[in-house]
Structures are given as C-alpha cells and as structure tokens.
Amino acid sequence: MTCPNRQKFPFNVEKNGRIGKIYRLGNGTYKTHFRFGGKPLQNTFKSFEAALRYLESEFVKLDTDRVNALSQHPLNGSAQTYSELEQLLRREVAGSTLREAVTFFLAHHKSKKLEPKTFADASDIFVKYQGRNNISPIHIKTLKKHFRRFKREFGTRRIHEITTLEVSEWLASRKDEKTGKLWSAKTRTSVLGSLVSLSIFSRDILKAIPDIGKTEFQKVARPKKDEQEAVEIYTSEEMEKLLLAALENDVDMIPALVLGGFEGLRPAEFHAEGARRSGLKWEAFIWDDELLHISGQKVRSKPNRDIPLHPVTRAWLEPFRVLEGEIWQYKQANSKKMAALREKAEVRSIYNGFRHSYASYRIRHLKGNLAELAQEMGNSPREIINSYKRNVTDSEADEWFSILPPKGYADLIYQYIQNQVRPFEVSLKVA
DSSP, rough: OOOOOOOOOEEEEEEEEEEEEEEEESSSEEEEEEEEETTEHHHHHSSHHHHHHHHHHHHHHHHHHHTTTTTTOOOOSSSHHHHHHHHHHHHHSSSSSSHHHHHHHHHIIIIOOOOOOOOHHHHHHHHHHHHHHHOOOOHHHHHHHHHHHHHHHHHHHHOOOGOOOHHHHHHHOOOTTTTBBBOOHHHHHHHHHHHHHHHHHHTSSSOOOOOSSTTTTSOOOOOOOTTOOOOOOHHHHHHHHHHHHHHOOOGGHHHHHHHTTTTTHHHHHHHOOTTSOOOOGGGGEEEEGGEEEEEEOOOOOOOOEEHHHHHHHHHHGGGGGBBBBBOOSSSHHHHHHHHHHHHHTTTOOOOTTHHHHHHHHHHHHHOOOHHHHHHEEEEEHHHHHTOOOTOOOHHHHHHTTTTOOOOTHHHHHHHHHSSSOOOSSOSOOOO
C-alpha cells in the first residue's frame, strides 16, 4: 500500500485484534507505535510502506509465536516454567499475576538495593542519629538500655534476618534482673516500641531491611496488659515515713515528694534531669489562686495545665515560698537521692509510685471524674485508667491528703533556709 496524499494520520493498522499506529513526522519520516506486554514499542522508518510492513510483520510474529514473542522479549526458560510460576502466584496471592510480581520487584529492589547491617551496627547508628536530632537525653538513655538488652542475643545477627517469631519469643521470655519476674506488659511494650522505631529507620534510611511493607518488628503483636497486673502505690503510712525521713535527713527532698504525691507531677516535670528545658520554678506556684501552673509538659497537645494547690501541699511547701528560681539544682540525680531516702525510711521502691498514688487517691475525691483527673495530670482519660489502683477506698484517700507536717515544721524550714549552707544558690524575697 502506498501512502495516499490525503491520508489522515495517525494511520491505524489492525490485525487479529492488535492495533498499531503510524505517525507522519515533520521531517518526512514515519513512526510506528503499538503496545505489547503493557509497554509502548516505537520505531522510525523513511517511508510509509516500510512502517506498514514492519507493523504487519510484527503482528504476525506475535500471533504465530505468542508464548515466546521472540521479536520483543526472548524468554530464558520454557513456557511451562513461566506457567508454573503464574499458577504459584495465583495460589499464594489470589488474583496476582506474573507481570504484577515483576513490576513489584522492580519498584522495590531495582532502585533500593539492600545494604545489610548487624543489629548492633544499625542500633548504634540510630542512637547517634537521634542524638543529632535533639531527642532528649532521657529518651536516648532509654533507647540504649533497650538495645543493649537485645544485643546480647541478636547483636551479631543481620537485622533484616531477625524474624517476627524470634522477637516475640524474646520479649515473652525476658525477666527482671533484680526480681527474676517476667517483664510486665508495659515493659515489653516499651522495649518493642524502641525496636520498631529502629526497624523503620533501618528500612527507610539505612536500606538495611528490604522495603516490601511492614518490617518483622512491626508485625510483632502488641503485648496485652496482664489482668493480674495491678498498679502499685504507696500507702499513707509509707508517704509519712518518707516525708519525716526527708525532714530529718534531706530537707531538699520534701518538694520532690510533695509535688509527686500530692500534685501528681511526673518526676521529669519537677527536676527536668536530662530534658532540654528548665525544671519547675517556685514562681509556678500561684499561692493566692490556689494553683500550680505547669508549662512545656510531655504531651504536646496539652502544653499547659493548672493543678489545684491542695491544702496538704500548702502545709508542706508554703514555708518554702520565700525562695525563687528552679526548685531542683542539685548535682546528684533525683533518683539517687530518692533511693537513699527510701533506704533511710525503710520504704519500698515503686516505679512512678508518687504519680500513680496521686491518681489512685485523687480519683476517689473526684468521684470517678476521669476527664478532670486527666486534665490535672496532663494526660488522656484512657491513659489515666492505666495509672490508678482500682480498690482504693474513700477513707484511704482522705488519709493520703491529710498527711500534715509535725508541730513546729514551718519554723524548722525557715531556720533551715536562712542558716543552712545549701548546695545551690537561691535568692530570698525576704531578709
């Protein structure tokens, strides 16, 4: 066929259901176009006749040798092999095709080459990366502790080869090194969170885990809270022992005890050790309005909150109101000073015990009003439910908030402030 002078382009070429097109280019040449295997195929010829012969010839080859289509994509194996692969895909993933599998492979592996790393190497890089991104020292310390434990068994393993089952069994078998008891669901969840964060970093940044969806760490089921796992809190008798021990041995610990036990503050909100912000200041006490103003707290959606200044708090802390500046300015960590105080008072150690005690006793006075307690503690009602003991009575709550200082306490504190050589500089509003 010769090209008629008035032929419209593109010129369609149809044969046995296949469609191709011939385009006339501005330089007098002709371009062919058709699709095969989902991909466009194009060629250029000097004459219309040559372009037409090419399309008709290709369509004949494709129709007479559909299995191999040697003119375009020669196969490396037999037709039976490819048929078996297609059947395997459809059996394992309903509706899938060999073409989809190839497309998926190219998308996730061609441009994202795996760069294997051991768990130890990946975790070390992750910790350094987090440190450069202004993550708080406390969080960095937690990551190091969690990874150190996991490294003992998996440190030399390549991180992409660690399986979901291995992580699950490891978490379920961990025991507290001091008590010998299995980790609580809360501890397992915390450690798992660190491992998941590392795995995502290893996949997305380090390319040490194949980018084919969820990592093996992400697939680990979140530990369920043990039904028998009750929140531990201090009794009013234990709290009184601690306060009296502080009055006798370490007066500077009184504000720490009071703010945790009678106002529900997180330890870090009070002393800010390791945080990239200052600790609580005496100026946060709004004595005339009976409020304690907390700003820059842990939950970003709740940047500030006001907590009622309970009478028991005023009784213990009002003698300190002549002070200004940060309450905690000691070189020794709060945790170490608190441990020494518990030893002198012969009182047990409870993780986050003062804050959990406040929640447990305060909810009784609030008649179960979770929303109000959540506002005071700067958290969600759902989280608050996990932070208080259920079987506390009204009388126990009354006893907790009735632990008053001994007679002559205020005079002792005034004398201490004015005469003791304190371990930090303070300014006094009064002489």
